[in-house]
Amino acid sequence: MADGERAIELLRAKFPQGVISAGSYRDQHWAEIRVERLLDVCRWLKEDPETSYEFLTDVTAVHWPDDSEVMEVVYHLFSLSRNDRVRLKLRTGDRGPVPSLNGLWDSANWNEREAYDMFGIVFEGHPDLRRILMPDEYTDRPLRKEFPLYRG
Amino acid sequence: MMMQQHTIERSDEHPDIITINMGPSHPATHGVLRIVLHLDGERVVKAVPHVGYLHRGMEKLAENRTYLQFIPYTDRMDYLGPLASNVGFALAVEELLGVQVPARCEVVRVMCCELARIGAHMLWLGTHALDVGAATVFFHTFRDREWHYDLVEDLTGARLTTSYTRVGGVVHDVTRDWLKKLREFVDLFPGRVDEYESLLTKNTIWLMRTQGVGVITAEQAISYGMTGPSLRATGVEFDLRKARPYSGYENYDFDLPTGSRGDVYDRYLVRIEEMRQSTRILDQALENLPEGPVNIDDPKIFIPPKKRVLTSMEELIHQFMIVTEGFDCPAGEIYHSTEVPKGELGFYIVSTGGKSPYRLRIRSPSFNNIATLPVLVEGGLVADVVANIASLDPVMGEVDR
Numbered sequence: 001m002a003d004g005e006r007a008i009e010l011l012r013a014k015f016p017q018g019v020i021s022a023g024s025y026r027d028q029h030w031a032e033i034r035v036e037r038l039l040d041v042c043r044w045l046k047e048d049p050e051t052s053y054e055f056l057t058d059v060t061a062v063h064w065p066d067d068s069e070v071m072e073v074v075y076h077l078f079s080l081s082r083n084d085r086v087r088l089k090l091r092t093g094d095r096g097p098v099p100s101l102n103g104l105w106d107s108a109n110w111n112e113r114e115a116y117d118m119f120g121i122v123f124e125g126h127p128d129l130r131r132i133l134m135p136d137e138y139t140d141r142p143l144r145k146e147f148p149l150y151r152g
Numbered sequence: 153m154m155m156q157q158h159t160i161e162r163s164d165e166h167p168d169i170i171t172i173n174m175g176p177s178h179p180a181t182h183g184v185l186r187i188v189l190h191l192d193g194e195r196v197v198k199a200v201p202h203v204g205y206l207h208r209g210m211e212k213l214a215e216n217r218t219y220l221q222f223i224p225y226t227d228r229m230d231y232l233g234p235l236a237s238n239v240g241f242a243l244a245v246e247e248l249l250g251v252q253v254p255a256r257c258e259v260v261r262v263m264c265c266e267l268a269r270i271g272a273h274m275l276w277l278g279t280h281a282l283d284v285g286a287a288t289v290f291f292h293t294f295r296d297r298e299w300h301y302d303l304v305e306d307l308t309g310a311r312l313t314t315s316y317t318r319v320g321g322v323v324h325d326v327t328r329d330w331l332k333k334l335r336e337f338v339d340l341f342p343g344r345v346d347e348y349e350s351l352l353t354k355n356t357i358w359l360m361r362t363q364g365v366g367v368i369t370a371e372q373a374i375s376y377g378m379t380g381p382s383l384r385a386t387g388v389e390f391d392l393r394k395a396r397p398y399s400g401y402e403n404y405d406f407d408l409p410t411g412s413r414g415d416v417y418d419r420y421l422v423r424i425e426e427m428r429q430s431t432r433i434l435d436q437a438l439e440n441l442p443e444g445p446v447n448i449d450d451p452k453i454f455i456p457p458k459k460r461v462l463t464s465m466e467e468l469i470h471q472f473m474i475v476t477e478g479f480d481c482p483a484g485e486i487y488h489s490t491e492v493p494k495g496e497l498g499f500y501i502v503s504t505g506g507k508s509p510y511r512l513r514i515r516s517p518s519f520n521n522i523a524t525l526p527v528l529v530e531g532g533l534v535a536d537v538v539a540n541i542a543s544l545d546p547v548m549g550e551v552d553r
Contacts, residue, residue: 028485076487107523118211
């Protein structure tokens with residue numbers, strides 16, 4: 001099965017300006033979304049019967065310190081009715097901001113908090129953006145690449 | 153940015169609000185979970201869970217480990233069913249590599265997954281019943297857990313830190329003796345499940361403590377990203393073993409128990425039935441265990457057999473390279489998930505090539521499941537908080553990673 005292939009075709013037809021690029025690896029398809037269109041894209045993916053991604057499986061980020069837009073936020077959506085998964089990505093600056101998906105899926109709440117905790121990305125419109133795994137008084141962002149892997 | 157208010161002050165609207173702290177070290181929180189409860193008499197007005205007390209930075213550590221070196225960390229995620237996490241991680245790396253394991257290995261891995269499910273559900277049942285005052289059940293399940301742990305120990309050499317899988321196989325084959333012991337377990341265990349049920353399923357006190365308590369609707373559960381038995385108890389028939397089979401799960405005949413009310417009792421019934429279904433799967437796995445190798449024959453990925461290592465220079469070098477440096481993975485990114493006892497355990501691996509992941513994300517079922525706790529407990533009684541926590545079956549090693 002080619003996860004997300006059809007959905008990304010539909011997405012490109014519906015939001016020609018919203019999709020920056022798309023690709024796949026081992027038949028898992030992903031699309032890079034323009035950050036300004038994220039909410040529209042996600043709402044459409046969730047509500048349109050042809051895509052119906054009712055389930056936000058995961059929100060996370062990857063830090064690419066050598067790139068111009070260093071933060072990559074990665075969303076995994078899943079459709080229970082169609083048994084299909086798709087990966088959305090977007091690029092943003094050091095601390096975002098990125099619109100929060102809390103209004104669409106409750107699972108965005110804790111997962112976005114974790115991305116904020118670990119990378120410092122600010123999710124705009126999040127009702128409760130505070131650290132989740134690290135202590136409140138902690139000052140570092142451990143999953144950023146400048147955070148050392150070991151003390152040598 | 154609007155910050156959510158985390159304390160409810162006494163006011164005209166709430167004249168008798170008391171804020172109490174539960175955990176992180178509390179016998180009914182099943183690990184280090186802390187919940188701040190705002191109570192109006194016996195009613196929970198607001199509950200705020202705090203997690204992270206068992207955070208060990210596994211995602212960060214993975215960036216400094218080879219793929220093989222990360223396997224012991226997966227033991228320490230869901231430490232009640234480590235075999236299932238071992239399998240999940242091995243499958244994710246194999247997906248990244250594009251490697252397919254032999255048929256015998258798939259069946260052995262299915263045995264691991266189902267044995268883990270039974271063990272995890274036994275612990276859940278014993279402690280859940282104990283939390284709401286039915287102490288007897290605990291002794292029954294812990295007696296049988298010892299039996300289950302003997303099997304795990306015979307198979308892997310460890311009760312808890314199993315680290316049984318390798319990328320491209322398992323560490324060693326199952327023995328005939330072990331299969332005989334597993335057969336005995338499979339034949340006798342369903343009787344034990346009946347025994348547990350006779351203590352609870354029609355027990356009036358149990359029914360009063362669980363029915364209609366901690367209700368979550370299917371829509372809410374889906375929105376919160378809830379997976380596993382807790383999701384199925386709301387009536388959603390979703391299990392990755394059926395929806396997206398791996399390790400040959402499509403070849404097994406088993407049912408997916410679901411609930412309808414999404415309360416503590418339904419979550420109980422679903423997990424009880426899952427133990428029976430798991431023994432059904434184990435039974436079929438024992439019947440259909442093919443002969444053959446349990447690992448791939450690729451000395452660049454899987455350590456060659458000791459005999460070859462000791463007799464061939466080239467194989468010795470392969471072993472040395474895998475152990476000291478690890479193997480190379482292609483550049484790419486994959487998300488692979490499996491149905492572990494708590495729900496969907498996903499690994500998102502970003503590789504830029506090389507011997508360690510550039511980024512390893514662990515999507516843990518307990519993390520997303522425990523986020524629903526306020527939905528379950530708010531509006532209910534303070535005494536039901538423990539029943540709700542237990543019915544979600546969180547394991548903090550997996551929540552905090």
